Amino acid sequence: MNDRPVLNKHLDGDTFRSYYYLKEELTAFCRQNGIPASGGKLELTDRIAHFLDTGEISAASKKPKTKPVYTEITEDTLIEPNFVCSEVHRAFFQSRIGSGFTFLVPFQKWLKTNTGKTYQQAIEAYFQIQQDKKKGRTAINRQFEYNTYIRDFYAENTGKPLEDAIKCWKYKKSLPGHNRYEKSDLHIL
Structure with missing residues (x-):
């Protein structure tokens, strides 16, 4: 195999x-x-x-290693270039969003690609990302092929056990070519 x-x-x-x-x-x-x-x-x-x-x-x-520019952040503060998640940022967001705040990957990406927007806009984006997450499938980054494969396996094979998904994944990754789920992978079962 x-x-x-x-x-x-x-x-x-x-x-x-x-x-x-x-x-x-x-x-x-x-x-x-x-x-x-x-x-x-x-x-x-x-x-x-x-x-x-x-x-x-x-x-x-x-x-480039950058140190946090701000020691105090307000809603009107602009998101700095080369944004880096810091304790100052975490404390700000927790004080506005709540103790359940975490730097979700999509939110980190939003912060890094929205230099110059305000932290109030960042708070709004955080809640929008949370809503989008609840509505449907979140994007899985390209390097997480296993996670993508397992999610796609279950989308087409509701009720099958994880062992079957893993067995199909092991078969698929042993082959040359892409590592995306295909219905034909089920023949290994």
């Missing part, structure tokens, strides 16, 4: 990209070959594919 090639220097980038590897496997490969092992799964995948195709080691992208 597992015809996936071992991740080593002899693979080419296209073959490597056509199979699913865990982040732990990617970081181990990077460390063994002197490739920077920091960053997310997508960044590691790009770095490894480049290495396999060219033999060159790509540097990790450096994100």
